[in-house]
Amino acid sequence: EVQLVESGGGFIQPGGSLRLSCAASGFTFSSYWMLWVRQAPGKGLVWVSRINGDGTSTSYADSVKGRFTISRDNAKNTLYLQMNSLGAEDTAVYYCARGLYNSSSGCIAYWGQGTLVTVSS
Amino acid sequence: DIQMTQSPSSLSASVGDRVTITCRASQSISKYLNWYQQKPGKAPELLIYATSSLQSGVPSRFSGSGSGTDFTLTINSLQPEDFATYYCQQSYSTPTFGQGTRLEIE
Numbered sequence: 001e002v003q004l005v006e007s008g009g010g011f012i013q014p015g016g017s018l019r020l021s022c023a024a025s026g027f028t029f030s031s032y033w034m035l036w037v038r039q040a041p042g043k044g045l046v047w048v049s050r051i052n053g054d055g056t057s058t059s060y061a062d063s064v065k066g067r068f069t070i071s072r073d074n075a076k077n078t079l080y081l082q083m084n085s086l087g088a089e090d091t092a093v094y095y096c097a098r099g100l101y102n103s104s105s106g107c108i109a110y111w112g113q114g115t116l117v118t119v120s121s
Numbered sequence: 122d123i124q125m126t127q128s129p130s131s132l133s134a135s136v137g138d139r140v141t142i143t144c145r146a147s148q149s150i151s152k153y154l155n156w157y158q159q160k161p162g163k164a165p166e167l168l169i170y171a172t173s174s175l176q177s178g179v180p181s182r183f184s185g186s187g188s189g190t191d192f193t194l195t196i197n198s199l200q201p202e203d204f205a206t207y208y209c210q211q212s213y214s215t216p217t218f219g220q221g222t223r224l225e226i227e
Contacts, residue, residue: 035216045157045165045208047216059215095164100176105212107155109176111164 002026002110004096009115016086016119022079022096022112030054030074032102036081038092039114048094049081050104057104063089086119093117123147123211127219133227134199142194142222144187144209153213154192156185159221160205168207169194201226 008020022034036048049060049070058070069082079096093114100109124147134140144154152172157165167176169185172192182197196203204226209219 037216044221045159045210045218047218061215100167100170103212105153105214105216107167107170107210107212108157108165108216109167109170111166114164 002098004098004110004112006094006096006112006115009094009117011118011120012086013121014087014119017082017084018086018117020081020083020094020096020115020117022081024077024079024096024098027098029072029077032098033104034070034072034079035097035099035108036070036079037095037097037108037111038090039095040089040092043092046092051079052104053102059104083117086117088119091117091119123150123214123217125209125211125217125219127207127209127222129222130220131223131225133225135227136199136201138199138227139195139197140199140224141196142207142209142224144192144194144219146190146192146211146213149189150211150213152188153211154185154187155210155212156183156194157208157210158203158205159208165208170212196224199224 003025005023035050051070067085096112097108098110099106156169159165173185
């Protein structure tokens, strides 16, 4: 069974940094593109970033480019999102996700439970 | 980026009704259109992928159609557990989602 478990969310002041983690199990982690998707309170879903299986290809939404860094440790079956220069607009539930197939932009069949990041002074 | 526009933004219906939600892409996305259901406090769940393929375990009362820029999600014979928010998402390029359609009990 595919499982994705996020951690690392919390309350952070504007300008601060936070690193999210996503522990994956139930599949061959290194074989899949992985994604982060976020959802601000009461708002819709927004794709944030993605990374290929061996970590050599990444892309970001314009809203986080230059501030967020996605990475992975295939030995630990873990996905990361390093978030710097956080602002109130980054307040959201962050979901770790995997596609149904190994694709950079396919449908998202597996989601973690989400971790809440709150940026406020 | 490809913009996705859903309509309506909210919808009231009764158990047993048939409802249709539409999704329009700002450019052609062929059949790369997916639908998700999200309940409060929960992660989204994939319902339909590639316009009309039903994800494993999803009831057959859910169906999807369309191509190019215009797509629909149809739910036949609404059940109490179907009242939720629905999102479309294009997977033709960098993923983008519609703004969501909230389906409420009338």
